Amino acid sequence: MDNILEVKDLCGGYGEIRVLKGVSVSMKEGSVTAFVGSNGAGKTTLMRLLAGLIPVSEGHVTLNGTVLNKLAPPDRLALGLSLVPEGRMVFPDFTVADTLRMGAYAPHAREGWRDRAEQMYELFPRLRERKSSQAGYLSGGEQQMLALARSLMSKPRVLLLDEPTLGLAPAMVKELFSILSDIQKTGVTIGLVEQNVHAALSMADYAYVFEDGHVAFEGIGSEMLASPAVKAAYLGIDDAA
Ligand SMILES: Nc1ncnc2c1ncn2[C@@H]1O[C@H](COP(=O)(O)OP(=O)(O)O)[C@@H](O)[C@H]1O
Ligand SMILES: [Mg+2]
Numbered sequence: 001m002d003n004i005l006e007v008k009d010l011c012g013g014y015g016e017i018r019v020l021k022g023v024s025v026s027m028k029e030g031s032v033t034a035f036v037g038s039n040g041a042g043k044t045t046l047m048r049l050l051a052g053l054i055p056v057s058e059g060h061v062t063l064n065g066t067v068l069n070k071l072a073p074p075d076r077l078a079l080g081l082s083l084v085p086e087g088r089m090v091f092p093d094f095t096v097a098d099t100l101r102m103g104a105y106a107p108h109a110r111e112g113w114r115d116r117a118e119q120m121y122e123l124f125p126r127l128r129e130r131k132s133s134q135a136g137y138l139s140g141g142e143q144q145m146l147a148l149a150r151s152l153m154s155k156p157r158v159l160l161l162d163e164p165t166l167g168l169a170p171a172m173v174k175e176l177f178s179i180l181s182d183i184q185k186t187g188v189t190i191g192l193v194e195q196n197v198h199a200a201l202s203m204a205d206y207a208y209v210f211e212d213g214h215v216a217f218e219g220i221g222s223e224m225l226a227s228p229a230v231k232a233a234y235l236g237i238d239d240a241a
Contacts, residue, residue: 004189005050005081005158009059009092012049018057019045021213027158027206031178032190034200034221036235037210043193044086046210047162050191051083052076063158080157084164086193088147092136092140096127099135099146113153120149123179131217141172145179152183159183165199177203199236201225209234230235 005027013019019042027033035043048054050061052073061068063079071079090099100120104113121128124145130138137147144164151159161180167174177199184190194200201207204221217224217234224230231237 002029003027004064005191007050007059008062008064010046010049010056010061011058012054012056013045014054018209019213020049022059023210023213023215024059025208025215025218027191029157029189030183030184030187031205032192032203033048034204034207035191035193035218036195036197036200036207036212038122038236041130041210042213043210044162045213047083047085047160047193050076050081050160053083054228058237062234063067074106075108077154077156078221080155081157081160082151082154082158083160084147084162086166088143088161090135090138090143090146090150092134095132095134095148096138097131099150099241100127100153103150106154106238116153116155120152123152123182124149139172140169144168144172144176148176152188156188157188158191160193162194165194165196173199197237198225201235 003026007023007025010020010023023046027145037043049056056069063081066079068076100114100117104110104116119190126142127145127149130142138146156214165176180190192200201221201224207221207224209217210213228239
């Protein structure tokens, strides 16, 4: 498998504040890559840099051989990179159906949007039930599914999700992970920022642990979970406790 996304020596942040201090990560086509680490470690900042929401100050981001550094978010979307941001960000007044349609707004995604919306209702039966409801009236879990479905409407090759399970009930977390696994089976490459370390590493082919703006540890998700030393040192999981 080739790397569809490559990030090399990436630095960036907010104005004078440099949050990421030389981050190199890659994602293999069709894989799931997890990004974990404590609050404030820089995971969301990485997602914003990848999506083009904040500028790269050093290093580069390459998608399928194309350097993205100077490209605006819509251009990255057209190349197949889509971010489901932290906090979902669905418009509360839009209905579920309109939100899906809006997800296919980019020129490359317009053709066949009705068929794709139908596929979304197959993948997320809850959304079909709530088709005509305004997004603001959905539960947190349903809103997360809607945000995810909206992203899929843009036909991403690489789907990035920032804390998709935050605040969701355990049953909903399970349902969401199962849907992510279905999405992976369709060939979409997934990048997952998660505080739910165990679930994320169980699903991930490869994982990066962030600390203070850099990658402190990386490896195969299942191997990391199998190592008490790695868990204690990097994941805040103490088996002896
Ligand atoms: N909009 C912002 N302006 C200034 N600093 C920010 C902003 N957003 C995040 N930060 C800072 O960047 C650092 C990394 O934050 P973030 O990327 O959100 O971490 P994580 O997602 O891993 O919790 C933190 O110190 C945070 O305070
Ligand atoms: Mg975050």
